[in-house]
Amino acid sequence: MDAKVIVFGETAIDRLVQWLRATGQPQDIMDLVRQYLEILSKAVREENE
């Protein structure tokens, strides 16, 4: 994924939803941000590799 097209809070948000559902617990906003960054970083890295 080209990071230029990332809209923070919209792009790949469904993956964040999936992660949140899988945890089964309410998560703090900072944990949510951290996980979201992981998802975006992974998407960008995979594409570049």
Add this chain to the structure above:
Amino acid sequence: MTAAPTLPADQQRLAEDIYRLMVAQGAMFAMDTPIRQTLASLAAFLARREGRDRAELEAAIDLALSADSRFTREVVDGEVRFVTTRQGAYVPREDADTHSFKQRLHDPEHPLPIDDISVVVSTSRPAITTVEPVYISDYWQVQLAAAPVEPEPEAVTAPEAPAPVAEPVLGEVPLTPEAAPAPVEAAAPEPAPAALEVPAPAPVEAAAPEPAPAALEVPAPAPVEAAAPEPAPAALEIPAPAPVVEAPAPVVAPAPRPAQPPRSTVFTLSDGTAIDLRRPVDEIMAEYGDLLARVLAERLERDPLQRIVSFGRKYYPEANLASFGKNDLRKIRDYILERNEPLLDTEIIADLYYHNPRQADYEGFRFSLNYRLHREKDFEFVGVEGAYLWATRGLTITSGKRVKAAEMGQITSYLVEGYDDSSELQSVEAVRQSGSVTRLLTFFEWEYGVLPLDAGLAALLPPPLLPDQRTAVLRFESPQHYTTYLVEVRFPAGNRGGWLQGLEEFFREHVAPGALITITRTGEPNVFHIVYEEGPEQTERLLTFDEKKNRFAFANVSFYCVVDEEQLPTQSRYGRLNRLKAFPMGERRKAELMLEHVSETIGDQVGTPAAPRYAVTLDDLYVAFNVLRPGSRAYLKALLERGEDFSADESTPGLYYYAPAPRASAGEVEEEEDEALEERPPLRQRYGRYDEDE
């Protein structure tokens, strides 16, 4: 059904016999399902049944079945097999699938450009709570990789040869009369029906092969040898059956992807902040964590699907929320009213739903309860971080309602207007570190049990958890008296200040105006300790407010605490305070008016009766002003500087003069004097707003 060919009688009989045998074996098969038997199995079965030589019979079967059009001869791993079906000759099924829905779905003819791969992925929520990989067609991946996004040239690859049809193969069960179990042989792979997957008809041998359509870069199909066995000549010479040759699958290798320029790893927020995703996440979080949290929270709030919902700092998938019906809400409301105080969410869950915190879904259930109650207008969240308290309509949290919320909000507005000087005595940092705040009690605070929420208290008390939260209920414990008080914190909103109320009983029973009180944090986020310095018994004639007569008066009061003598409103020091008019609360918010009234009441008249001039010190003003309403010294200074009728004494710091403007003409003065005989304060006449009865 294919008719049996004309053959010598014995061959015809043999072929017919075997055909019936194989059809009987595959009686439950579909009409076109191939039924296979090896030549060896057939020969062994018939040799035993008819008592003939097996080798001779094998040659006869091979000859007879090869000549019969109902059978197809094939050789697999050197083993001869015959295939037939219940309807006669075996014809492989056509599975050419060049225009399937699946293909059209993933490879549209005129694709739209993609800005974001996430729009391609379905946004529908999975039904189960597991992480499932989202399948994205390779087509879209290729499209996304190509920048700029343009429709790729129609490099249509040849359709791949269909995989061998997984047809049910008849087990290689020897047709022995005893039906002895034979070792199961490996199922022979179905030969690729090469002739059927080529768009052009299979060329006949010796015929010039037709060129394949240019658009479909398909190599000319290899002529299939012996796809149909040649009819056997009438002579006994047995031609060697042509083996079935599998046609190689004409797979076209995908075109190598053109070299792409390196992708950007930097994304930009709406405020222009650029963040490089190559950096470690911890580093990004340390630098932009708060900003990203704010942006993400706003985005999730605006998500039309509301896939992730929040309560406070916690976020949870909307699909996972537990449901609460109207009966649940009524039950919770009744329970709060029955207990007659705000209740923790954990109490509600434990007492009404018997949920155990050790249950796996406890936190999700707790979140669901808080989220649902927050959306109901009959419930009000009055908790703080770590203690989620709920009140409901009709619940009286604090007993004292002598001061209306709207009036107190306006009275304490000086705090949000920049006249909060509480940090001069104890800095905000010191309050945060020590976990306690110390302050002197004014008369207004003592009388009404109210504390303005200044910077010092705000640093000590927890902030509101929700953006629209107006109130929090805290529990103040007095270790000196083992009593507990529910204190309502009203947070500042807009141009209205905040305050605490609910300490009226504690103040009136244990301390006096001018007492030094200390509020200390405890281990519980909603529990605080309130203490004062105890002292020997003192009895003073202190200012009190007679609510029935609506007037101030001095009365003997005994107290057992250390007080600041400067702040203690004794009759000996502040004897004029009982002349203060008990304005209604709605009028006390007018700070200028109160300051003028206080200055007139307690100031020393240094002018003439025609041109009165009152001298008053800032300290006295502070004490008297705080009898009627709260106000900081900084606020009083600002009022004094702003007031046209006030002037500071240049020679004496802290001394001010108040010279009210001439009020009326000579005739009116006479009337005024008459009214003065009626002991009406001049201010009341001047503003003409108040009646004695008020």
